[in-house]
Structure formats: C-alpha cells, structure tokens
Amino acid sequence: MGANAVRKFHTHSIPLDMEDIARDWDKPIVDAGIAAKASVIVRVGTLDLGAGTGSFRVREMMHRIAYPLGVHVRADVNLTDIEATCTDGRNRITEVIDLPTTGVNTERIWLLEHFADWFAVNLGKSSMYHVQSKLSEGVVQHLDERDASQYSADLSKKIREELRSAEGGEASEDPVVEAMELAQRVNTLKREAAEASTADSKAKAEVEAEVEASRSLNDDNEEAHQLLADELPIVPVESRTSDEERFDEEEVFNGDSDAVRDRVAARLAQRDAHERRQLGEEGFVDAAPEGGARANKAGRVHQPPKGEYAEHFDHVGAKPKDAKHRGITVRQAHERLDLIERRKPLYKPWFSGLASAIACASFVFLLGGGPYDMIGAFVGAGLGQWLRRRLFAHHLNQFFVTFVCVAVAALACTGTLRLVGLFDPVALSHDTAYIGAMLFVIPGFPLITGGLDMAKIDFPSGIQRITYVLCVILMATLAGWMVASIVHLNPEGFEPLGLNAWVNGCLRFVFAFLGVWGFSVLFNSPQRMCLVAAIIGAITDTLRLELTDFGMPAEAATFIGAFLSGILAFAWRSSVRHGWLPPHLGYPRICLTVPSIVIMVPGMYMYRAMFYLGGFDTINALDWAFRAFMVILCLPVGLAMARVFTDKSWRYDI
Numbered sequence: 001m002g003a004n005a006v007r008k009f010h011t012h013s014i015p016l017d018m019e020d021i022a023r024d025w026d027k028p029i030v031d032a033g034i035a036a037k038a039s040v041i042v043r044v045g046t047l048d049l050g051a052g053t054g055s056f057r058v059r060e061m062m063h064r065i066a067y068p069l070g071v072h073v074r075a076d077v078n079l080t081d082i083e084a085t086c087t088d089g090r091n092r093i094t095e096v097i098d099l100p101t102t103g104v105n106t107e108r109i110w111l112l113e114h115f116a117d118w119f120a121v122n123l124g125k126s127s128m129y130h131v132q133s134k135l136s137e138g139v140v141q142h143l144d145e146r147d148a149s150q151y152s153a154d155l156s157k158k159i160r161e162e163l164r165s166a167e168g169g170e171a172s173e174d175p176v177v178e179a180m181e182l183a184q185r186v187n188t189l190k191r192e193a194a195e196a197s198t199a200d201s202k203a204k205a206e207v208e209a210e211v212e213a214s215r216s217l218n219d220d221n222e223e224a225h226q227l228l229a230d231e232l233p234i235v236p237v238e239s240r241t242s243d244e245e246r247f248d249e250e251e252v253f254n255g256d257s258d259a260v261r262d263r264v265a266a267r268l269a270q271r272d273a274h275e276r277r278q279l280g281e282e283g284f285v286d287a288a289p290e291g292g293a294r295a296n297k298a299g300r301v302h303q304p305p306k307g308e309y310a311e312h313f314d315h316v317g318a319k320p321k322d323a324k325h326r327g328i329t330v331r332q333a334h335e336r337l338d339l340i341e342r343r344k345p346l347y348k349p350w351f352s353g354l355a356s357a358i359a360c361a362s363f364v365f366l367l368g369g370g371p372y373d374m375i376g377a378f379v380g381a382g383l384g385q386w387l388r389r390r391l392f393a394h395h396l397n398q399f400f401v402t403f404v405c406v407a408v409a410a411l412a413c414t415g416t417l418r419l420v421g422l423f424d425p426v427a428l429s430h431d432t433a434y435i436g437a438m439l440f441v442i443p444g445f446p447l448i449t450g451g452l453d454m455a456k457i458d459f460p461s462g463i464q465r466i467t468y469v470l471c472v473i474l475m476a477t478l479a480g481w482m483v484a485s486i487v488h489l490n491p492e493g494f495e496p497l498g499l500n501a502w503v504n505g506c507l508r509f510v511f512a513f514l515g516v517w518g519f520s521v522l523f524n525s526p527q528r529m530c531l532v533a534a535i536i537g538a539i540t541d542t543l544r545l546e547l548t549d550f551g552m553p554a555e556a557a558t559f560i561g562a563f564l565s566g567i568l569a570f571a572w573r574s575s576v577r578h579g580w581l582p583p584h585l586g587y588p589r590i591c592l593t594v595p596s597i598v599i600m601v602p603g604m605y606m607y608r609a610m611f612y613l614g615g616f617d618t619i620n621a622l623d624w625a626f627r628a629f630m631v632i633l634c635l636p637v638g639l640a641m642a643r644v645f646t647d648k649s650w651r652y653d654i
Contacts, residue, residue, distance in 0.1 A: 025331050030069060030123060034093050036330045038086040041065045041073060042095045043337055045082050048112050052104035052523075053590060054449030055461035058082070064116045068123035079446070079464040101398060102468070104445045106525040106591040111148060111340050113588055114139045118336075122328050134159060135583050143339035147346075149526030149584070156584035346524055349389035356440040357382030359518025359599075362511035364436035366545065367604055368494035372420065373433035376413040380437025384409030385522070388441075399475045406438045406479040413437035414487055432491040435607045438480050440522065443472045444598030449590070451636020452643075456650075477610030484611065491611065501549075508545055512599060513538035520595040529587050530595075532572060537596030540565045544600060554627075558600055559634040565596045566642020593639055602631045 021039055024032035029040065045062040049055075055077035062084065066073045075084035080099040085092060117127040117136040127133045138155040145151045347355070360381035361374040369377070388405040413434040421428035450465025484491065499507070516537030520530035544561035548554055569592040576586035605628035612621035643650040 021330065026329050029328050029330050029333055032330050034071070034086060034088050034091040037066075037069045037071050037088070038084070038093050038095055040330065040333045040337070041069070041071065041086060042082060042084050042097060043334070044112060044115070045075065045077070045084065046097045046099070047108060047337065047341055049077060049080075049082060050099055050103065051106070051108040051112070052102065052445040052449070053109055054453045054465070055458050056453060056456045057109075057449075057590065061112060061116060064128060065119060068120050068125045076460070077458075078461050079468055100395075102446065104523045105345075106520070106523045106529065106588075106595075107148070107346060108340060108343070108524075109588050109591055110526070110529065111139070111143070111343075115336060115340065119328065119333065129577075129586060129588075140336055143336060143343070147526070149528050152584040153528070153582070156582050160582070346526065347521055349386050352389050352522060353382040353384075353386030355518040355521035356385030357518075359515045359522070360436050360439050362515035362518065363439050363599060363603070364433065364494075365511045366508060366515065366541065366599065367436065368496070369433060369436060370430075370495065370497055372417060372424075372427045372430045373436060373494060375420065376417045376430065376433035377436035377439075379416040380409040380411075380413030380434060381440045383412045384437065385440045399471060402441050402472055402475045403479045406441055406476045407483055409437040409440070410434040410480050410483040411487075414483070414489065431489045432494055434483065434489065435480065435491055435604055438476055438607065439603045441472060441476045442598060442601050442603055443469045444519065444601060445523065445594055447601065447632065448594045448597065448636050448639060451633075452640055455636065455640035455643075457653075473606055474610075477607050480607055481610055481614040485614070491608070505542065505546060509538050509542045512541040515599045516541070516596050519598050523591075523595055525591060525595065528585065529591055532585065532587060533592045533595040536565055536568045536572070536592055537599060539568065540596060541599055554602075555630045555634050558631050559638045561600055562593075562597050562635045562638025563642050564638075565593050566639045567646070569593045569596075570642065570646040593642075597635055597639070600631070600635060602628045605631065 020033050020035035024036040027036070029037060041062050044065050045058045048058045048061045058077045059073075059075055062073050062075055066086065069088075071086050071088050073084055073086050075082055080102055082097045083094065084097075085094045087093075113129055114136040117129060117133060118140040121127050121133040121136070127136060135152065135155060139148055139152050142148070142151050345352075357378040361378040364373045364377045384405040387408055388401055391401045391404070413436075417427045417430055417433060446465040447469045450462045450469065452462075453459075453465065454462030483489070497504070513534045517530050517534040520533045525533065540561040543564065544557045547557040547560065566589070569589045572581070572592065573586060573589055575581045576583060605624050609621050609624035609628060612618075612624065640650070645651075
C-alpha cells in the first residue's frame with residue numbers, strides 16, 4: 001500500500017503553484033505571470049532535451065522562447081534533467097524537470113524550431129531561422145498533419161506560386177509574399193539606387209531604405225531584423241548616430257530642460273503615429289500636424305526617441321501593436337506543445353527494421369565486408385531493430401533492451417550464414433559479419449552532442465552523455481562477446497574484395513548514402529531530411545575512406561570528414577536562408593551532421609577491444625580500445641571546429 005502511494009506521488013518535475021498558471025491560462029502570454037511563462041519556457045527545453053539534442057541547444061531554445069516574453073533564464077542542463085530559474089525582473093521561479101529516459105527524435109527538434117519562430121513572430125519579434133515566417137506559422141498551426149514535412153513542402157510551393165503571380169502583376173495581400181518579393185528585388189533596387197539622380201535626394205533615400213529592408217530579410221543583420229520585427233522604419237546608421245549625438249549634447253548642456261523633454265515627447269508621438277499608420281487602425285484620426293508630431297495639452301510638440309534607447313518607450317501608445325501581437329495565450333502555446341509531444345513516430349517498427357537492415361549492411365560493406373557478410377548483417381540488424389522498437393513501446397529499461405536485441409541480432413546473423421552455408425560452404429567462414437548486425441545500437445547522438453557540450457565547456461552534461469554512451473557500448477559488446485563465445489565465433493576481420501579503385505569508390509558513395517539514410521530513419525527524420533543528410537554523408541564518408549586508402553591516418557581522415565560535414569550542413573542551411581533552396585528544406589544543422597557522421601563511428605574497433613578483453617588478451621584489447629578512442633574523439637572535434645568557423649556564438653567565449 002505504501003509503495004503504491006509513493007509511486008502515485010512520484011513525478012518527473014517539482015510541482016508548481018498551479019493556481020497561478022490556471023489563473024493565466026487564457027491570458028495573452030506576455031501578460032501572464034512568471035509561473036505561466038516559465039511553464040512554456042521550461043517545457044520547450046524539456047521536449048528538446050528529450051529529443052536527444054545537447055545542452056547548448058536546449059539553452060538556446062529556452063532563451064529564444066524567453067526573449068520575447070522579457071524573461072531571463074539560467075538553466076543547468078544534463079542528460080535527463082533541467083534545473084531552470086526564470087525571472088522577469090520582479091518575480092523569480094525555479095523549475096526542476098527530470099526525464100525518465102533519453103532518446104532521439106529529429107522530427108521533434110525540427111518542429112520545435114518552427115514553434116520558436118512562430119512564437120517569436122506572433123509576439124512582435126523577428127524569426128531567427130526561417131525567413132518566411134508564414135512557413136513556420138502554417139506548420140505550427142497544422143501539427144495534426146501526419147506528415148508535417150509534406151505539409152511544409154506544399155505550403156512552400158504555394159508561397160512560391162503566389163510570389164510568381166505577384167511578379168506577374170497580380171496583387172497579393174499576403175505580407176510574407178510581399179516580403180519574399182521584396183527580397184527578390186534586391187539587385188534591381190541596387191541598380192536604381194546607383195542610377196538615382198543626386199538632385200532628387202528624397203527618391204534616392206527611399207530606394208536605399210527599401211534596399212536595406214530587403215537585404216535584412218536575407219542576411220544575418222540582427223539589428224535590421226529587430227527593426228523590421230518591431231515595425232519601425234530602418235534609419236541609416238550615420239543619420240541615427242548624428243541625431244543621437246545632437247540629442248546627447250543637448251541633454252548634457254541643458255540637463256532636464258523643457259527643450260529636451262519636448263524632443264523626447266515629440267519622438268514618442270511620432271512613433272505612435274507611425275505604428276498606427278502601419279497597423280491601419282480603422283477609425284483612427286491622426287491629430288498630428290504635417291510634420292509628423294502631435295501637440296500635447298501644454299502645446300509642446302512630441303516625437304518618439306530613436307536609436308538605442310527607443311525600445312524603453314515601447315509601452316507608450318502601444319495598444320494597436322498589443323492588439324496585434326498579444327494573441328498567443330498560455331493555453332494556445334501549451335496546446336501546440338501538446339501536439340508536438342504526442343506525435344507518433346513517423347515509421348512503423350517493420351519499416352524501422354528495414355532501414356536498420358539497409359544501414360548495417362551498408363556499414364559492413366564500408367568496413368570491407370562482402371555479399372555474404374552484408375546478407376547476415378541485413379537479417380540480424382533488421383530483426384534486432386524491429387524487436388527493439390517493440391520492447392521500447394512497453395517502456396522497458398534501455399540497457400536491458402540493448403543487451404537482448406544485440407544478442408538476437410548476432411544469433412540471427414550467425415544462423416542466416418549457417419543456413420546459407422548449407423548451399424555454399426564459403427559462408428561458414430564469415431565469422432565477422434555479426435559485428436555489423438550489432439551496429440544499429442550505436443548511440444551516435446549522445447556521443448556527438450556530449451563532445452560538443454564539452455567543447456562549449458559544459459563538462460557536467462558532456463561527461464554524463466559520454467558515460468551513457470560507454471554504458472550502451474558496454475552492454476552491446478558484452479552481448480556480442482557472449483554470443484561469440486557460445487557459438488564459437490572468431491572474428492578476424494573481412495577478407496579484401498579486390499575491386500577496382502574506381503568501382504570501389506562508386507560503391508562506397510552508394511552504400512554511404514544508403515547507410516546514412518537508414519540511420520536517419522532510426523532517428524525519426526522526415527524523408528526529405530533523411531535524403532539531405534544522406535547526400536552529405538555520402539560525400540564526407542567516401543572522402544574519408546579514400547583518404548585512408550591513400551595512406552592518411554584514420555584519425556586525421558575522420559577529422560576531415562566530420563569537419564566537412566559541418567561545413568556542408570552550414571552551406572545547405574545558408575542556401576535556404578538566402579532563397580537559393582526552397583524554405584521547407586531549412587533543417588537544424590544537428591539533424592544533418594550527426595546522422596552523416598554516425599557511420600564513421602568505429603564500431604569494429606570497439607567490439608574487437610571487448611572481444612580481446614573477454615579473452616584476457618589485454619595488450620590487443622588496449623590497442624583496439626585506444627584506436628577507437630582516437631577516432632571517436634575526432635568526430636565531435638571536427639564538428640566543433642566547423643561550428644567555430646561558421647558560427648560567432650561558437651567562435652567567441654561570451
């Protein structure tokens with residue numbers, strides 16, 4: 001009786017004051033209390049952590065949700081828990097979340113990125129990753145779609161068609177389409193700005209302002225994005241600087257004079273009038289004179305301040321803007337997150353098993369195996385992954401499931417080769433194939449994200465992830481060693497195939513593509529994401545193997561392959577942001593890089609180390625263990641170096 005009571009009371013989070021959240025449930029979230037705001041912020045982080053991403057990305061996602069709410073977050077993120085303190089400057093609350101287990105779900109990582117952009121745009125801020133905010137809006141509003149990737153592609157196609165029709169002269173009232181059209185006109189506007197007559201300075205300034213607005217849609221100019229998001233006119237830096245200097249000089253010499261107060265009030269009135277005109281409020285009568293200012297009761301002319309401190313006056317006369325940007329309630333945010341959390345896996349257990357079979361058979365070829373080895377790995381890995389999915393559906397312990405499924409996979413592979421040996425005795429000598437059948441349990445995501453966390457000097461999270469990886473590998477190799485001992489297997493490696501160098505290179509490209517595609521399916525990636533990751537992986541893994549054949553150490557070749565994967569993922573993402581690729585293909589980098597380099601993990605090295613350790617051959621065991629360690633070390637280091645070269649937040653310790 002007591003045990004049941006404890007079990008019923010146990011939860012994976014410290015309970016909050018639910019009355020605070022219930023009271024604000026139907027309020028606009030920007031007007032809600034700190035408890036309701038924190039519930040959304042921490043829940044987004046929890047979903048991202050449960051999807052397998054690293055602590056650095058979890059913190060980034062929580063900050064993206066907290067920023068438009070005016071909340072500061074300090075979070076400690078580990079493998080399965082988050083302790084986050086949120087404050088809005090007046091109140092503070094701490095939430096502690098503890099997940100029962102960990103896993104990988106790249107579709108959820110992708111959907112949470114869309115959610116963060118949808119959330120920010122609807123609260124009056126700019127989107128960070130998706131230039132066309134309507135794409136995120138559509139995806140988040142249709143999370144009940146079985147295939148969100150297909151809906152995203154259809155919506156992207158519709159947006160492009162509307163853009164083409166708008167270019168053909170048909171009017172479009174969609175602001176997103178108009179923004180896309182504006183971005184496409186950058187080169188034309190540049191020419192117009194260059195050819196504009198210097199005599200007509202007003203027309204030239206308007207063209208240049210439009211160029212700046214369109215450029216901000218496609219580059220990383222954070223200030224321009226912020227100005228567009230807040231619906232303010234973009235002021236050239238030179239003009240703004242000189243205006244601020246004059247304002248500062250007057251404030252210094254005149255102190256709190258009436259003239260300074262008049263200028264501040266006049267700027268406020270001008271900002272208010274501009275926002276009302278932008279929103280097109282019906283029935284609004286602008287009582288300001290032609291100069292854009294408006295007189296107060298004392299007859300003073302008021303204009304809003306510009307520049308660095310303008311955001312501190314956002315609350316003045318902001319009702320029209322509030323009416324537009326405060327539409328998301330606490331209930332709506334949680335309902336969207338409910339749909340993301342409760343989405344079923346994209347693939348059935350049988351399809352996941354098929355993908356595992358293809359991935360491991362391809363892995364065996366890349367390791368040097370032949371047709372018989374590939375057949376055995378295909379059968380063993382397919383059956384093992386199918387059983388793994390079925391057992392996980394019953395919430396069984398991860399390490400127990402890993403041991404059982406690896407043992408089943410190894411036995412199925414060995415049994416298949418014994419059966420084939422009845423017709424061709426050569427198959428009986430392929431004792432190494434069962435190692436390939438075990439590779440579907442390689443914990444690639446925690447392995448890579450653990451290394452990346454340590455690169456960001458987050459050692460608690462990184463060490464926990466690496467420890468988890470070692471535990472999974474230990475259970476897998478222990479199960480494989482026990483099967484080998486029972487059926488008397490002696491894995492000595494694969495026999496050379498003797499293929500032509502060009503034929504071998506082409507086959508490596510094909511099987512690297514298939515292998516990365518299969519692992520992406522295991523990570524629950526949508527098919528388009530799988531194909532993009534497979535293209536990157538086929539290029540980088542083929543290059544790695546060719547460099548090894550030319551005499552380069554395996555560690556150095558692995559580093560180059562991982563580094564190139566990071567660069568290619570960045571190039572793909574940038575191409576989407578600049579409009580060179582369709583917007584629905586803008587996937588998170590981690591969802592492309594990790595599947596593309598998982599196939600570089602030295603599973604053969606790790607198993608042979610365990611095999612020799614089981615036979616108390618410590619010299620060979622240490623030799624293979626250190627080889628595996630050096631190759632594994634180069635994988636996250638290569639990705640981290642690519643991030644340093646392409647991401648300012650990784651380049652500097654700030």
